[in-house]
Amino acid sequence: MSLAKKYPKEVKQILSKYPPEHKRSAVMPLLFLAQREEGYINKASMQDIARMLDITETDVAAIVGFYTLYHDKKEGKYRMQVCTDLPCALRGAEEFMESLCGNLGIKVGETTPDGFLTLEAVTCLAACDKAPMFQTQGPDGIKYHENMTVDRTMELLSVLKRSGREVE
Amino acid sequence: MEHILLRHREIPDINTIIVYKKNGGLDAFRNAVTRMKPNEVTDVVKNSGLRGRGGAGFPTGMKWAFIDNKNWPHYVVANADESEPGTFKDREIMEGNPFQFLEGVALACYAVGANAAYIYLRGEFWELAAFLDEKIAEMEEAGYLGDKLFDTDYSLKIYTHLGAGAYICGEETAMLESLEGKRGQPRVRPPFPPSYGLYGKPTIVNNVETLTNVPLILANGADWYKSMGTADSAGVKIFSLSGRVRKPGNYELPLGTTFRDLIYKYGGGVQDSRSVKAIMPAGASSSLILVDDDKILDTPMDYATVRTLGADLGSASVIVVDDTVSMDWLINKTIHFFKHESCGKCTPCREGTYWMSHLTERIHEGKGTTADVDLLLNVAKQMQGKCLCALGEFSTMAVVTGIERFPQDFNNAVSKA
Numbered sequence: 001m002s003l004a005k006k007y008p009k010e011v012k013q014i015l016s017k018y019p020p021e022h023k024r025s026a027v028m029p030l031l032f033l034a035q036r037e038e039g040y041i042n043k044a045s046m047q048d049i050a051r052m053l054d055i056t057e058t059d060v061a062a063i064v065g066f067y068t069l070y071h072d073k074k075e076g077k078y079r080m081q082v083c084t085d086l087p088c089a090l091r092g093a094e095e096f097m098e099s100l101c102g103n104l105g106i107k108v109g110e111t112t113p114d115g116f117l118t119l120e121a122v123t124c125l126a127a128c129d130k131a132p133m134f135q136t137q138g139p140d141g142i143k144y145h146e147n148m149t150v151d152r153t154m155e156l157l158s159v160l161k162r163s164g165r166e167v168e
Numbered sequence: 169m170e171h172i173l174l175r176h177r178e179i180p181d182i183n184t185i186i187v188y189k190k191n192g193g194l195d196a197f198r199n200a201v202t203r204m205k206p207n208e209v210t211d212v213v214k215n216s217g218l219r220g221r222g223g224a225g226f227p228t229g230m231k232w233a234f235i236d237n238k239n240w241p242h243y244v245v246a247n248a249d250e251s252e253p254g255t256f257k258d259r260e261i262m263e264g265n266p267f268q269f270l271e272g273v274a275l276a277c278y279a280v281g282a283n284a285a286y287i288y289l290r291g292e293f294w295e296l297a298a299f300l301d302e303k304i305a306e307m308e309e310a311g312y313l314g315d316k317l318f319d320t321d322y323s324l325k326i327y328t329h330l331g332a333g334a335y336i337c338g339e340e341t342a343m344l345e346s347l348e349g350k351r352g353q354p355r356v357r358p359p360f361p362p363s364y365g366l367y368g369k370p371t372i373v374n375n376v377e378t379l380t381n382v383p384l385i386l387a388n389g390a391d392w393y394k395s396m397g398t399a400d401s402a403g404v405k406i407f408s409l410s411g412r413v414r415k416p417g418n419y420e421l422p423l424g425t426t427f428r429d430l431i432y433k434y435g436g437g438v439q440d441s442r443s444v445k446a447i448m449p450a451g452a453s454s455s456l457i458l459v460d461d462d463k464i465l466d467t468p469m470d471y472a473t474v475r476t477l478g479a480d481l482g483s484a485s486v487i488v489v490d491d492t493v494s495m496d497w498l499i500n501k502t503i504h505f506f507k508h509e510s511c512g513k514c515t516p517c518r519e520g521t522y523w524m525s526h527l528t529e530r531i532h533e534g535k536g537t538t539a540d541v542d543l544l545l546n547v548a549k550q551m552q553g554k555c556l557c558a559l560g561e562f563s564t565m566a567v568v569t570g571i572e573r574f575p576q577d578f579n580n581a582v583s584k585a
Contacts, residue, residue, distance in 0.1 A: 067332030
């Protein structure tokens with residue numbers, strides 16, 4: 001189903017933000033919308049968005065490939081993106097990540113066998129004073145979790161799995 | 169001292185329009201639209217000495233005055249991409265004191281004759297964008313945004329736009345490309361955005377913190393603002409303090425505050441009572457300041473004085489590095505970042521960061537030789553002055569100053585081979 005049929009209200013609201021002659025500007029919010037349900041953007045969605053905005057499918061694919069928050073293949077339902085950049089690393093992010101890998105039984109870049117979680121190392125998320133920290137990217141968007149310990153992270157995950165809600 | 173930007177720390181609920189207005193909020197905007205000419209608003213900002221807080225430190229009022237009045241429409245874009253490792257101030261401003269920021273956007277729009285503004289937030293600020301959308305709706309409802317404001321002919325709309333994870337979009341022309349629905353790759357400058365910006369129209373791009381200063385400058389006057397800070401660097405600045413300190417966080421202080429006060433008086437000193445080995449005053453893009461003499465900590469943090477230490481103040485994201493850290497590890501981290509974030513448009517940056525990452529990795533793993541360190545320095549220096557935008561240049565700063573100012577760390581690293 002096309003995005004405009006599936007999310008008529010959202011599509012209309014997105015397109016209203018930009019001058020009609022520059023509707024190409026809507027490509028990024030539309031891609032987030034296309035990614036909402038499955039966690040990745042498939043070829044049909046890219047074609048759909050290209051048609052809607054009068055640009056080529058290649059133009060859309062180039063955007064998907066350029067920005068790190070768009071994904072073009074199915075991975076975990078949630079992505080846990082741990083910042084391991086310099087300021088976080090100075091406050092224990094690398095040790096946190098290592099310990100997390102041990103607890104989850106996966107390496108960075110891998111997905112848990114049940115398909116629930118993909119663990120990723122990412123660059124700065126603008127929370128350098130609250131390391132160790134990570135964000136989750138999932139069906140409900142992106143959420144920050146700061147000043148984390150491994151225990152609290154595992155607790156968060158078990159609640160999330162049970163209830164679909166992110167509470168610590 | 170009371171906060172000027174982080175006012176939510178003293179005034180509870182200032183993130184509601186009622187409390188913001190009770191504290192004088194939105195009067196400056198109403199007053200400007202109903203009683204001042206646009207260029208008078210620009211003049212006040214010019215006279216205040218306010219400089220861009222995103223890193224470059226360019227005089228804000230002067231930038232506004234560059235807007236091309238022969239080409240319409242005009243746009244304002246608020247740079248809320250905040251992605252420099254070590255910088256986390258804009259997020260606190262927008263979460264804590266959103267209306268002062270939005271009023272700053274509105275005042276900038278009025279000053280340059282823009283009827284539409286976009287707030288470009290990094291994609292990770294997903295929840296914050298939804299929060300700002302609510303605040304914008306409240307302003308519309310209260311009659312501060314929309315058509316024919318305060319019974320004048322002036323109309324204004326503010327929109328949020330989310331990026332999707334690309335540091336380069338903090339560079340203003342890459343941001344405009346991204347906002348136009350393209351890959352975030354910088355444009356060749358000149359022309360600069362005040363003459364050729366969003367959709368090819370005159371555009372002012374300002375950082376969140378810069379804009380948040382504007383309402384109080386209009387309310388209290390240019391002289392009030394100039395009375396804080398130093399002659400060269402007027403006003404207050406939010407210093408994002410991170411790294412090996414006891415109390416990392418945002419500290420709003422007058423420009424010219426010393427490193428010592430920031431790190432010891434406010435930041436609680438260094439973790440485990442170690443000593444400061446190096447300071448990066450402008451995040452990962454920074455040159456490394458060698459702290460081999462305790463007196464260096466008494467340097468005032470203003471744009472001109474930090475330069476005398478061979479570094480820039482930039483966005484004032486002060487990363488403190490203690491004596492347990494070796495610089496071969498540190499530059500391996502920063503280069504990993506820049507290699508990941510290089511947009512790939514210009515060859516020196518795309519190839520330079522790639523090859524530097526091979527070298528920093530090899531050296532850090534203890535497999536490097538003196539020749540590798542020389543080569544690394546050589547590659548970094550060859551990149552300097554040849555990249556399309558500042559990202560490539562920034563990537564070389566820690567490498568060059570790390571090797572030149574901390575040679576012992578690299579001698580140790582290669583002696584393992």
